[in-house]
Amino acid sequence: MSKLIDDILLLILTELRFDSASLYSCILVNRTWCCLAIPILWKYFFYSYNPCVHKEESRKKLYNIIFHFLPKDKLSELNINLPSNPISNKLLFNYMDFFTYLSPIWIEDMVQLSIKTDSPSVQEEYVFEFEIYQLIFSKCKNIKYFDWIKNKSLFLFCPNVKEFFSGIRQLKINVEYMIPELLFSLGIINITDLEVINSKDNDDLISLIRMKNNLPLLCEQLSDMISSNAITLKKIILRLTITLISPSFFPSLANLQYLILYNDDDGEFYNSINWQEWELYLRTSFFPNLQYLETSYLPCNIEYLIIERSGGKISEINICHTLESRDYLIENEKLINIISMNCSKIIRLTMDINPNNLNLVGNIFSNCVHLKKIYYTKENNNSMSDTKDVVNSKDYEQYVN
Template sequence: MMAHLIEDCLIVIFDELRKDPSSLYSCILVNRFWCRMAMPILWKNPLEFKSIFNKENHKFYNLMISLLPRTSRQLLFDDDIELSLPTISKQPLFNYINFLSIISPKFIDGMIAMLKNERREFNESQLEPEIYKLFINNCKNAKEFYWKTLQPISQYEGASSCFSKLRTLRIEFQIVTSTALFGMAQICQNVEELKIYNCYGDNSGLTNFIDIQKNLKSLCLTFKDSKNQSKQLSEVIERKASTLKKLVIKPFITSLSPKFLPSLINLEYLKLNDESYNANICEWKKYLSIASLPNLQYLKIKMITSWNYFELIEKSLGNILEIKIYRTHNQDPLCTEKLIETIAKNCPKIKKLTIDAELENLNGIKEIFSNCRQLRMINFSTNNDENLNCDKLLEILTNSSSKTLCEFYFIGNWNFTIEGLENFFKSWRNTRKPLLINMYTGEKNYLEDKYRNVVKKYYDEEVIKETNLLEYEGDVKFFVN
């Protein structure tokens, strides 16, 4: 019993050290028992340790290649591909691939590139399938896979064991065929997070693959263009609406019919990014206006045309934690005013806010600070082209915002006087935790020594936690984190 307790405790400790590879590696060197416990955790996702991986990737790839079975080695040898492994003197102690939770094309591409550098004349198409077979046949705990190959991976030995436990799958749609998707759907049916890149038009294999997933919670669709509307894809989203909690569509939302929107009653995260002037945007506005998302917590929208975002917010039942609405080219001032008013009335739990605002919206901003007492970050952008004094905004931040607010972003001509900045930082010093403040502006007055001296003074006093105005060089015209 004690032995099992010690083992369980060590696993918990080692898992806590997962983001500290140096300490975890030291644990491996203590004794064989610790090594056996810590090694699977260290090798769960080697790409997490970027600093180590980038320095030792050659050894890493050699170690992976050393695990190739004799049949693969002989096949490659017959095709005049000789594998030289100077850093591996004997068979590794562990089958490290068995520990991996992520299969990334970076592994495969890295191995091929390394061998290609060693031999100028090299047919990589001969090696790629053997490496995929190596990973698929040995990796029994894969939870994430980036599918970016023409290889018939679902037909390889071990595919069922490897892919049946996948929870996150990314698919490069321009490379993966409809036939391959039908094949994968036979063994991979428990995906919770699905990301499809470069979608275009309807595809029966993709529709079938999405349809067969038993508990799809997150779907991200990146479209190649907005020429063709994918009606079948829209219909399958509607069929999966009961389990979907997160939906991301970019950069052309009009590539989908929006008829599924009212069905997304359990959605918590919605991100829409549209960069087209497609006439179908009117259909989207119609369905967004009638959709009710009572569980919505994250709303992120970027559209070229103006739209009444506040309608979704009003129906969220006060559950929203973050709103990020990017400026449109023809934003209606009345919509901005209504949006700010709606946020103030309907978002008591909000923690992060990114919106457009002007000086005439200061009363509404004050209401947001008064009613949204959990706000931690705010990002204001403005279309103001004049050098107007914005010190009043700093006063509102000081006097009306909650103690939780400590991160600011100002984009555009938010012009503050020296006195305004001094009073703001002075008031902040004894009442709030250190702040992160970022100003992106085209105004040169922020570059003058007197402004930078103010920032430096309060940075040295640890009133300001982060800003790089102090690193200003040449004609850089903004504060940036």
């Protein structure tokens, strides 16, 4: 029975995984609570993109334990006094095994909060940061998620960087900070989740020009990377000018479950994009396990090709078009019919609907019996957008009548 109690307690503590303050209080209850709560606290503490969601005092406490493993002699030569509160007793846990998530933003925060000198040299910061990466790459064998969305790449000089990335299963990268050689040199394999974004946050004109010049070749290597990981990939999120990426990988994505395609093309969607290559590869593709589909600023024929080639397991669809594209009567009609015929298990649907096709929504209610929520946008007579959230077929009948 005590085992059952521990299991129930573990479920309760897991519900607090993003509440570090409450988990810390649970650690102080007794040894059993401590043993169950510590791994949860360490596993989820670093999941946030912004370290400042946690209090500075809390971050320092965790960083101090990490710094316990750093080579103190080498750091002391650089006038880096760490850890701030030396731990004299033997640690009760192998804390480094609890890490599952890593982002350079957190490493930067560790450095900024821990160097005691008022004006540390750039060299001191680099050495300190490099030693942290060395420690994490060698000790943290359970890191599966790497969030590379900041202009930090010092870790690439670590001798075991390839070994570290071979264990990564979830990868998020910002192409603004990438150069083509990096993806090739890391040899990333066996990832299940891939997210690629282009934040365009860099105000440096030279860096912006360099990024734009690198983007075609980088997208080519992204396509190669997706192809080499096609068997294991279950989730793909692409938020950039996706037509720069060759769609040749689509026929190999047999295990894909989650797909987001956000075409960030600087407003040139209707003038310069040729989608014929996408159509060609999608017509020879099949996504039997696809459950979630989200698209933004794609032509309807691409969207209904993906839906048509799915295995009927899609439970949620979110489709967004620009205001200029909402006058698409025939394409929109076909899209509605494709959803009603191929998505019998859909639960949530968000899409734009041409006013002349509003009556066709009834086909979705008739064929998609599991539908719980439909959220759609249409244009009224004043050319203003009008949104409706229809929960069930009765609400729909009242609205259209």
